[in-house]
Amino acid sequence: MSFAKLDAHGHSLSALEHALSILGVDEATAMASGGGEQRAETMASLSGMLHRQATDSKLAQWIADAKAEDLTTEQNIAVAEFERNYINMTCLPADFVERKMRTSMRSEQLWRTARPNGDWEAFRPALEGVVEMVREEAAMRAEVLGLAPYDALMEQFDPGNRTSDITPVFAALKAFLVDFLPKALALQQERHAKRPLKALSGEYPVERQKALGLEMMQAVGFDMNHGSLSVSDHPFCGGVPTDVRLTTRYRTDEFLPALMGILHETGHGLYEQNLPKAWAHWPSGKARGMSLHESQSLFVEKQIGRNPAFWQFALPHLARHLGEDWSIEDLLPHVHLIKRGKIRVDADEVTYPLHVILRYELEQALLSGELEVRDLPEAWDTKMRDYLGISTIDDPKNGPMQDVHWPSGAFGYFPSYTLGAMMAAQQWAAIVADHPGANADIAAGDLGALNTWRRERIWHRASMGSTPEILREATGESLNPAHFIAHLEARYGV
Amino acid sequence: MSFAKLDAHGHSLSALEHALSILGVDEATAMASGGGEQRAETMASLSGMLHRQATDSKLAQWIADAKAEDLTTEQNIAVAEFERNYINMTCLPADFVERKMRTSMRSEQLWRTARPNGDWEAFRPALEGVVEMVREEAAMRAEVLGLAPYDALMEQFDPGNRTSDITPVFAALKAFLVDFLPKALALQQERHAKRPLKALSGEYPVERQKALGLEMMQAVGFDMNHGSLSVSDHPFCGGVPTDVRLTTRYRTDEFLPALMGILHETGHGLYEQNLPKAWAHWPSGKARGMSLHESQSLFVEKQIGRNPAFWQFALPHLARHLGEDWSIEDLLPHVHLIKRGKIRVDADEVTYPLHVILRYELEQALLSGELEVRDLPEAWDTKMRDYLGISTIDDPKNGPMQDVHWPSGAFGYFPSYTLGAMMAAQQWAAIVADHPGANADIAAGDLGALNTWRRERIWHRASMGSTPEILREATGESLNPAHFIAHLEARYGV
Ligand SMILES: [Zn+2]
Ligand SMILES: [Zn+2]
Numbered sequence: 001m002s003f004a005k006l007d008a009h010g011h012s013l014s015a016l017e018h019a020l021s022i023l024g025v026d027e028a029t030a031m032a033s034g035g036g037e038q039r040a041e042t043m044a045s046l047s048g049m050l051h052r053q054a055t056d057s058k059l060a061q062w063i064a065d066a067k068a069e070d071l072t073t074e075q076n077i078a079v080a081e082f083e084r085n086y087i088n089m090t091c092l093p094a095d096f097v098e099r100k101m102r103t104s105m106r107s108e109q110l111w112r113t114a115r116p117n118g119d120w121e122a123f124r125p126a127l128e129g130v131v132e133m134v135r136e137e138a139a140m141r142a143e144v145l146g147l148a149p150y151d152a153l154m155e156q157f158d159p160g161n162r163t164s165d166i167t168p169v170f171a172a173l174k175a176f177l178v179d180f181l182p183k184a185l186a187l188q189q190e191r192h193a194k195r196p197l198k199a200l201s202g203e204y205p206v207e208r209q210k211a212l213g214l215e216m217m218q219a220v221g222f223d224m225n226h227g228s229l230s231v232s233d234h235p236f237c238g239g240v241p242t243d244v245r246l247t248t249r250y251r252t253d254e255f256l257p258a259l260m261g262i263l264h265e266t267g268h269g270l271y272e273q274n275l276p277k278a279w280a281h282w283p284s285g286k287a288r289g290m291s292l293h294e295s296q297s298l299f300v301e302k303q304i305g306r307n308p309a310f311w312q313f314a315l316p317h318l319a320r321h322l323g324e325d326w327s328i329e330d331l332l333p334h335v336h337l338i339k340r341g342k343i344r345v346d347a348d349e350v351t352y353p354l355h356v357i358l359r360y361e362l363e364q365a366l367l368s369g370e371l372e373v374r375d376l377p378e379a380w381d382t383k384m385r386d387y388l389g390i391s392t393i394d395d396p397k398n399g400p401m402q403d404v405h406w407p408s409g410a411f412g413y414f415p416s417y418t419l420g421a422m423m424a425a426q427q428w429a430a431i432v433a434d435h436p437g438a439n440a441d442i443a444a445g446d447l448g449a450l451n452t453w454r455r456e457r458i459w460h461r462a463s464m465g466s467t468p469e470i471l472r473e474a475t476g477e478s479l480n481p482a483h484f485i486a487h488l489e490a491r492y493g494v
Numbered sequence: 495m496s497f498a499k500l501d502a503h504g505h506s507l508s509a510l511e512h513a514l515s516i517l518g519v520d521e522a523t524a525m526a527s528g529g530g531e532q533r534a535e536t537m538a539s540l541s542g543m544l545h546r547q548a549t550d551s552k553l554a555q556w557i558a559d560a561k562a563e564d565l566t567t568e569q570n571i572a573v574a575e576f577e578r579n580y581i582n583m584t585c586l587p588a589d590f591v592e593r594k595m596r597t598s599m600r601s602e603q604l605w606r607t608a609r610p611n612g613d614w615e616a617f618r619p620a621l622e623g624v625v626e627m628v629r630e631e632a633a634m635r636a637e638v639l640g641l642a643p644y645d646a647l648m649e650q651f652d653p654g655n656r657t658s659d660i661t662p663v664f665a666a667l668k669a670f671l672v673d674f675l676p677k678a679l680a681l682q683q684e685r686h687a688k689r690p691l692k693a694l695s696g697e698y699p700v701e702r703q704k705a706l707g708l709e710m711m712q713a714v715g716f717d718m719n720h721g722s723l724s725v726s727d728h729p730f731c732g733g734v735p736t737d738v739r740l741t742t743r744y745r746t747d748e749f750l751p752a753l754m755g756i757l758h759e760t761g762h763g764l765y766e767q768n769l770p771k772a773w774a775h776w777p778s779g780k781a782r783g784m785s786l787h788e789s790q791s792l793f794v795e796k797q798i799g800r801n802p803a804f805w806q807f808a809l810p811h812l813a814r815h816l817g818e819d820w821s822i823e824d825l826l827p828h829v830h831l832i833k834r835g836k837i838r839v840d841a842d843e844v845t846y847p848l849h850v851i852l853r854y855e856l857e858q859a860l861l862s863g864e865l866e867v868r869d870l871p872e873a874w875d876t877k878m879r880d881y882l883g884i885s886t887i888d889d890p891k892n893g894p895m896q897d898v899h900w901p902s903g904a905f906g907y908f909p910s911y912t913l914g915a916m917m918a919a920q921q922w923a924a925i926v927a928d929h930p931g932a933n934a935d936i937a938a939g940d941l942g943a944l945n946t947w948r949r950e951r952i953w954h955r956a957s958m959g960s961t962p963e964i965l966r967e968a969t970g971e972s973l974n975p976a977h978f979i980a981h982l983e984a985r986y987g988v
Contacts, residue, residue: 011535011539012539014536014539015535015536015539015540015543016530016540017516018533018536019513019536019540022516022517022520023513023517024517025520026516026520026524029524030520030523030524030722030724031737032718032719032720032721032722032736032737032738032741033719034717034719034720034736034737035720035733035734035736035737037736038512038734038735038736038737038774039512039736039737041505041509042508042512042513044511045505045506045508045509046509046510046513049506049543112670198787223527223528225526225527225528226526226528227530228524228526229524230524239529240531240532241532242526242528242531242533243525243526243528243529243532243533245524255632270603280532365961423740
């Protein structure tokens with residue numbers, strides 16, 4: 001029976017994925033510094049095994065045969081996902097894959113040396129090489145998948161996401177934000193004038209921050225029997241669904257960034273922990289994609305964690321762990337602080353989408369050839385001034401050189417962040433429509449009803465549909481910018 | 495070129511071994527408790543991949559072809575070791591390997607439930623099944639390898655170790671110890687009567703013990719850039735040569751067991767860290783075997799760590815970290831405490847070999863059929879009374895049920911412990927003959943000359959010879975019990 005062969009293949013791939021994931025966590029949290037070179041060789045070798053197994057030509061036959069077998073609905077969906085993965089992984093010739101890996105690695109290395117000095121001219125040739133390569137890659141993927149080139153790139157990160165759906169939504173959001181941002185900033189200034197920002201700085205030992213973080217993780221539903229929290233230079237959510245490894249980093253003079261980081265990663269972790277167990281080794285049993293994943297982290301960070309109701313619940317815990325007796329009026333202005341800035345990763349939820357839309361537009365222009373790399377700094381600057389009122393023309397380090405995505409060859413990934421934020425707001429609106437007591441529940445620290453909704457409609461769906469399908473079935477409508485806009489208006493408006 | 499294929503094969507196997515090793519460390523030190531089942535599946539799956547790659551029938555051809563190629567001496571030795579591994583791994587039929595795995599797993603599980611109650615009759619049938627299976631295994635290995643059955647089992651753990659060499663050596667040691675132990679105990683009693691044992695108990699925070707342990711690890715040569723120390727239920731040395739992971743466990747009311755445990759594991763770690771880097775992925779570049787490995791851990795624990803000269807060096811560090819101002823006269827009686835007991839793992843260096851020789855004799859009798867499992871409790875008791883003057887006839891839990899080795903199917907492993915102790919003493923004697931200032935060096939905390947000797951003669955030899963060859967080339971003679979006997983007489987005698 002061919003499905004049984006696919007099933008065994010799924011176990012084998014999952015074992016290699018499990019190993020790679022835990023080795024990655026170990027590298028960031030436990031590895032001795034001198035162990036890096038050998039670890040990199042090991043991971044390359046295991047990735048090679050994974051790639052060879054995932055692209056083995058026998059799979060095409062097993063998939064074709066399995067389709068003719070008498071299978072359950074779940075098995076049929078699994079076969080379709082095995083096929084989708086197989087096509088996405090075999091649509092590039094092996095020599096191109098190798099060239100891509102070498103090109104991206106060299107370009108990323110060059111970026112790491114050129115970026116600290118903002119040396120655009122040193123970095124530009126490498127980026128030109130990457131863009132040339134990505135154009136080729138997109139054309140090849142587009143041909144095999146029957147999609148437009150940019151859609152074919154997005155398909156790797158979020159099956160079903162299409163520019164024809166996203167562009168009008170981003171256009172509406174951009175129009176709103178360009179108008180909304182100055183008003184929200186003016187309102188914030190007025191509020192700060194009436195009640196000056198009270199500094200939250202102090203001396204917060206790491207152990208206390210960690211205890212607070214662990215308590216908040218569990219309050220929003222994280223299962224400590226299947227996961228843990230540790231420390232790394234860059235916070236992440238790694239590991240496997242049965243053992244989700246969150247990390248954060250602490251500063252002892254402030255607690256809010258570490259705590260919000262923990263909540264964000266906890267959102268990713270809840271999705272992983274609540275995937276359906278029986279199909280964990282089928283592609284249809286894994287988390288869907290980047291934008292849906294980000295909708296889960298941003299749901300916990302923004303919809304729950306920056307919700308005033310959450311702080312009603314959290315304040316006594318904060319006081320107990322940190323010994324600080326803040327009022328909610330002291331805290332919320334920090335939790336909701338907005339600011340224009342050059343750097344995407346430092347942006348708040350009002351300005352972040354503008355950073356993303358800028359990249360979404362520019363990477364499409366680069367891909368189509370409408371824009372060339374040599375003209376990128378000007379194009380970037382023009383959009384930064386238009387959308388955020390900031391110029392980066394004299395500061396390429398904090399302009400087009402700020403992100404690792406392009407130097408490493410990841411085009412089509414950026415929209416995931418803002419799609420995630422919008423989908424989180426849309427899910428929240430759907431929950432509140434079903435369950436008007438959602439805010440009161442959060443204030444009482446009772447996430448039961450919220451998590452039941454999310455478990456049934458998002459987490460348990462795993463990869464049983466495309467990203468837009470899962471969203472539509474969960475919320476009753478396609479991606480709709482109105483919910484995110486209403487969320488921002490309610491939180492940052494009058 | 496076939497050697498190049500073997501070389502690539504070595505990289506691939508090493509990557510899987512690296513993954514399995516780090517996953518094992520992670521399981522013991524970082525994994526969430528609920529992650530165990532999935533981890534076990536993952537490790538079984540990766541072990542299966544490793545086994546399939548290591549026993550791939552293509553290897554026989556590559557090995558045969560490589561032998562005809564024009565290779566360096568090192569490459570020729572590598573080919574011989576590739577062949578040795580291949581033969582040892584393919585000499586059992588696949589269905590037997592699977593039956594062995596199932597039988598051992600069930601027997602080990604049964605042992606875990608039966609042991610706490612000392613329920614010999616519940617455990618006996620499982621052990622009978624294991625012994626039956628091990629007899630079959632030894633016969634098959636013996637036939638392929640052209641060795642006696644017990645030698646064929648030992649060959650897995652220490653290539654070259656033979657009963658014809660070991661039995662007379664163990665006989666001499668046993669004769670010495672049965673006579674020496676009562677005398678040494680009487681002497682100890684006299685000393686304690688003159689100067690009563692001063693209790694070393696106190697309150698030693700884990701962080702301070704760890705700082706002391708790290709300092710002692712580095713003092714004996716451990717490279718913290720390629721390794722670390724953490725905590726697990728059972729101390730071990732794991733990881734990979736470029737990133738050696740030591741663990742220990744702490745009690746806050748005593749410091750000596752944790753510290754001696756750290757020194758023991760550091761000995762294992764030094765061997766791994768100092769293997770030749772260029773051949774790390776060839777079998778000839780790995781640590782030789784269990785008894786040579788144990789000789790390295792026991793060298794650091796017993797020859798260095800329980801040497802009075804070491805405590806001259808260590809005392810001020812002890813005082814600084816633990817705040818205790820012990821004199822060397824307070825400490826040494828604890829470091830050198832000897833005691834008759836039923837339990838091998840709790841034994842000291844005088845009584846430990848008697849526990850091992852008892853098992854060495856009994857497992858040969860079980861293998862040959864001279865002894866049956868139903869008669870094991872009596873046979874065990876007889877030897878315990880003869881060698882150690884203790885009866886276990888009413889206490890099977892602390893008699894033949896005490897070790898995991900037999901229930902898990904590991905026959906031929908036990909001699910490694912005492913061979914290690916004897917080889918450590920023989921290496922020490924050879925070093926002192928070359929370098930009479932060894933004790934003074936240790937007292938000064940200068941391990942340079944000692945470690946240079948060990949690096950050149952043991953660590954860098956890796957698996958370039960058999961266990962007896964490496965010992966002979968390092969020390970100028972075959973295994974000679976006189977050195978271990980002289981060591982015990984000097985340390986515990988008059
Ligand atoms: Zn995220
Ligand atoms: Zn050991």
